[in-house]
Amino acid sequence: MSLQIQMIGTGSAFSKKFYNNNALVTCNGFTLLVDCGYTAPRALHELGIEINSIDGLFITHVHADHVGGMEEFAFRLKYTYKHKMKLFVPSKLVDSLWNQSLRGGLENKTEGFMGLGDYFDLILVEETVPTEIHPGFTLELIPSEHIPDKPSYSIMFNERLFYSSDTKFNYTLLSELSEQRKCQYILHDCQLSSPGIVHACLDELLTLPDKIQSKVLLMHYDDLIDAFIGKSGKMTFMEQHKTYSFP
Numbered sequence: 001m002s003l004q005i006q007m008i009g010t011g012s013a014f015s016k017k018f019y020n021n022n023a024l025v026t027c028n029g030f031t032l033l034v035d036c037g038y039t040a041p042r043a044l045h046e047l048g049i050e051i052n053s054i055d056g057l058f059i060t061h062v063h064a065d066h067v068g069g070m071e072e073f074a075f076r077l078k079y080t081y082k083h084k085m086k087l088f089v090p091s092k093l094v095d096s097l098w099n100q101s102l103r104g105g106l107e108n109k110t111e112g113f114m115g116l117g118d119y120f121d122l123i124l125v126e127e128t129v130p131t132e133i134h135p136g137f138t139l140e141l142i143p144s145e146h147i148p149d150k151p152s153y154s155i156m157f158n159e160r161l162f163y164s165s166d167t168k169f170n171y172t173l174l175s176e177l178s179e180q181r182k183c184q185y186i187l188h189d190c191q192l193s194s195p196g197i198v199h200a201c202l203d204e205l206l207t208l209p210d211k212i213q214s215k216v217l218l219m220h221y222d223d224l225i226d227a228f229i230g231k232s233g234k235m236t237f238m239e240q241h242k243t244y245s246f247p
């Protein structure tokens with residue numbers, strides 16, 4: 001089943017030129033928003049995409065550029081659209097997503113809104129087993145190395161497209177995905193300057209063999225991108241708002 005991906009933003013956490021690195025992934029008529037950062041509501045508004053036209057939301061980890069738009073989503077879904085969107089959350093993230101990121105704004109004891117399930121149709125997702133979220137549309141959580149002791153996930157879609165979200169560079173994983181698992185496409189975060197520290201940086205990604213690089217699309221980059229065009233080997237920088245098709 002083919003996938004279409006539109007990055008509603010391609011920026012790093014502190015970019016002032018690009019929106020947060022969040023993606024609309026569509027397969028077989030189902031549109032999933034991967035991450036909902038603090039710029040997501042504006043980015044969607046500029047694209048003319050109504051929140052309630054999105055079928056589901058998936059969260060990779062609890063940094064604000066990935067979850068900071070969720071309070072607005074929750075309030076508008078409840079009060080404007082009167083609709084519970086499907087919210088797919090890795091089970092290890094549920095507690096911190098509510099108690100450490102969203103509870104301050106969303107808890108309402110008077111109305112009895114005491115958890116994510118009061119705003120969303122909450123669906124827990126487990127690691128390392130492909131989960132069918134819609135007929136023909138699967139995702140598999142791959143724990144990523146990002147911040148020590150803070151769970152974060154990359155995703156394998158339909159067993160052939162790897163979406164890193166935020167992760168340090170992992171040559172072994174990318175080789176295995178490409179060679180053993182026959183992964184066809186790799187969408188990877190890319191910090192332009194070295195060292196990466198909590199992200200993969202361009203210098204590290206350039207150590208991949210050409211065969212793997214040619215599968216790689218780069219995202220989550222900072223505002224100095226213009227100086228790096230033409231310096232990314234066989235890898236391609238994704239463009240914000242463009243829709244990419246993956247047959």
Ligand SMILES: Nc1ccn([C@@H]2O[C@@H]3COP(=O)(O)O[C@H]3[C@H]2O)c(=O)n1
Nearest residue numbers: 012013014063064065147166197198
């Ligand atoms: N040790 C760390 C931890 C975090 N950071 C920055 O904080 C950002 C949080 O969102 P992000 O997209 O994961 O990118 C992180 C780093 O820019 C960082 O630069 N060094």
Ligand SMILES: [Zn+2]
Nearest residue numbers: 013063065166
């Ligand atoms: Zn990020």
Ligand SMILES: [Zn+2]
Nearest residue numbers: 061063146166
């Ligand atoms: Zn992060």
